[in-house]
Amino acid sequence: MITVVHEDEGARGSASYALTETEHGHVWGVCAEVDGLFGEGPRGTYELSDWVPEGAGVSGWVGSRVRLVPEDPARDAWLLEDAQSTAQPPRTGRHVLTGLDDYEGPPEEYRGRVRVHDGYRWLGSCRGFTRVMPPPEQVPAPLVLRGLAPSDQLGAALAKGTRRALNLDEAALEIRDAGGEVLTDRLLWATIRAWRPSSHGADLIDLELDGGRFTPVPEHARPIWERWFAGPPAAVNTWAGLDTRHRGAWHDLVRERGCLRQVRDRPAGHAYELDGRYVTDEPALYLALGEAVNGPGGYFGGCLDALDDCLRGTFGCTTPATLLWHDSATAREHLSRALTPEGWPYDVFAGVLEVLAEGGMDVTLV
Incomplete structure (x- = not known):
C-alpha cells in the first residue's frame, strides 16, 4: 500500500x-x-519447512508483532517484530520469515511444529523450523x-x-x-x-x-521521520492515509516525543471527543486516543498498560472525565477479534473500554 x-x-x-x-x-x-x-539492523531469519498456509497466506510485510506458537503447550510463543515473508516456490514446501527477534528468541532446542499468527489471524503452520545464521558480521x-x-x-x-x-x-x-x-x-x-x-x-x-x-x-520509517522533522502536524488524522506499518512508525515517534514533553493536565471533568473514522488497526486506535486528549500529534498510550499509566495523570488528562467516541463501530469491527501471544481469542476494543472505565473515563459510543 x-x-x-x-x-x-x-x-x-x-x-x-x-x-x-x-x-x-x-x-x-x-x-x-x-x-x-x-x-x-540485523534481523532474525527462520526457514519454515512443510509450510501450510491458512486463509489467503502471506507475502511481503506480515505484521508489526508476529508470533510463532510451538505445538508443545509447555513452550512459550516467541515474537518477531516488523516481520516480513519471502514466499518460496510451492513445490519446495518452504517459507521464510525475517524480523527482529525478541530478547529470548525461540524456545531452546525446540524444533517441532509451529503455528504462526499476526495478532489477528492465523497465517499458517509448519512441521519444523530452522534459524538461518547470518553471514559473518x-x-x-x-x-x-x-x-x-x-x-x-x-x-x-x-x-x-x-x-x-x-x-x-x-x-x-x-x-x-x-x-x-x-x-x-x-x-x-x-x-x-x-x-x-x-x-x-x-x-x-x-x-x-x-x-x-x-x-x-x-x-x-524515513518518510515519517522526514515529515516530523518539519514539526508536529497541524490537524488530526494526518496519519489516516498510511498503512498499518507506517501508522506504527508514526505512533513510535508520537510516543517518544510525548514521553519527552511535559504536558499540563486539564482539570477533572473535561469532555473529550475521539474521531473514530480511521480506527482500523491498533496504531490508529492509540493515535486517535492521543489526538482526542492532546490534539494533533498528541500521545495518550500505545498499549493497555501505557493507557492505564496515562489515565493516572501527567499526560494531559485528569479523571474523572468523559469521552465521546464517534464512529465507534469501526473500531469494534476491526479490533474485536484479536489473538493473544499464545493464540487465544481476545477483544482489543473491549479491553480498551475496560481500562478507560477503570481509569475514570466515562465513554459514550456513537
Missing part, C-alpha cells in the same frame, strides 16, 4: 542534532546533518555528524587523541524538529573513529562515530 500523509505531503523540514553525554548532560556538539541515522556503517560545532571539551578530547579520550562513553543523539522542539533521541556508545574539517563551514568538523552499538532507524 502506498503511504499517504493527508496534510501537506510535501512538508519537509530540517532537523538539528545534539550529541549529549547522558550522565551529566554535557553537549559534545551540535550539527544539522547526520549520515547513518537510517538503515537496516560486516563492519557496521559509521554514524557521521556533518558540520558539527564541537564543544571545548570535545575539542580537547580530539586534540589529545588517545583511545581513552576518543571514547565518549554513553551518549544520546538528541533530535529537534525545524521549530527547535525535541522530537526524540537515540542512545549510542560514542566512540570516535575519525574527524576532519567540514565543508559546511569554518571551525566545523565531520565527526565519525563507530556504528557498532547504534541501532539505525528502519528505512521504511
Whole structure:
C-alpha cells in the first residue's frame, strides 16, 4: 500500500542534532546533518519447512508483532517484530520469515511444529523450523555528524587523541524538529573513529562515530521521520492515509516525543471527543486516543498498560472525565477479534473500554 500523509505531503523540514553525554548532560556538539541515522539492523531469519498456509497466506510485510506458537503447550510463543515473508516456490514446501527477534528468541532446542499468527489471524503452520545464521558480521556503517560545532571539551578530547579520550562513553543523539522542539533521541556508545574539517563551514568538523552499538532507524520509517522533522502536524488524522506499518512508525515517534514533553493536565471533568473514522488497526486506535486528549500529534498510550499509566495523570488528562467516541463501530469491527501471544481469542476494543472505565473515563459510543 502506498503511504499517504493527508496534510501537506510535501512538508519537509530540517532537523538539528545534539550529541549529549547522558550522565551529566554535557553537549559534545551540535550539527544539522547526520549520515547513518537510517538503515537496516540485523534481523532474525527462520526457514519454515512443510509450510501450510491458512486463509489467503502471506507475502511481503506480515505484521508489526508476529508470533510463532510451538505445538508443545509447555513452550512459550516467541515474537518477531516488523516481520516480513519471502514466499518460496510451492513445490519446495518452504517459507521464510525475517524480523527482529525478541530478547529470548525461540524456545531452546525446540524444533517441532509451529503455528504462526499476526495478532489477528492465523497465517499458517509448519512441521519444523530452522534459524538461518547470518553471514559473518560486516563492519557496521559509521554514524557521521556533518558540520558539527564541537564543544571545548570535545575539542580537547580530539586534540589529545588517545583511545581513552576518543571514547565518549554513553551518549544520546538528541533530535529537534525545524521549530527547535525535541522530537526524540537515540542512545549510542560514542566512540570516535575519525574527524576532519567540514565543508559546511569554518571551525566545523565531520565527526565519525563507530556504528557498532547504534541501532539505525528502519528505512521504511524515513518518510515519517522526514515529515516530523518539519514539526508536529497541524490537524488530526494526518496519519489516516498510511498503512498499518507506517501508522506504527508514526505512533513510535508520537510516543517518544510525548514521553519527552511535559504536558499540563486539564482539570477533572473535561469532555473529550475521539474521531473514530480511521480506527482500523491498533496504531490508529492509540493515535486517535492521543489526538482526542492532546490534539494533533498528541500521545495518550500505545498499549493497555501505557493507557492505564496515562489515565493516572501527567499526560494531559485528569479523571474523572468523559469521552465521546464517534464512529465507534469501526473500531469494534476491526479490533474485536484479536489473538493473544499464545493464540487465544481476545477483544482489543473491549479491553480498551475496560481500562478507560477503570481509569475514570466515562465513554459514550456513537
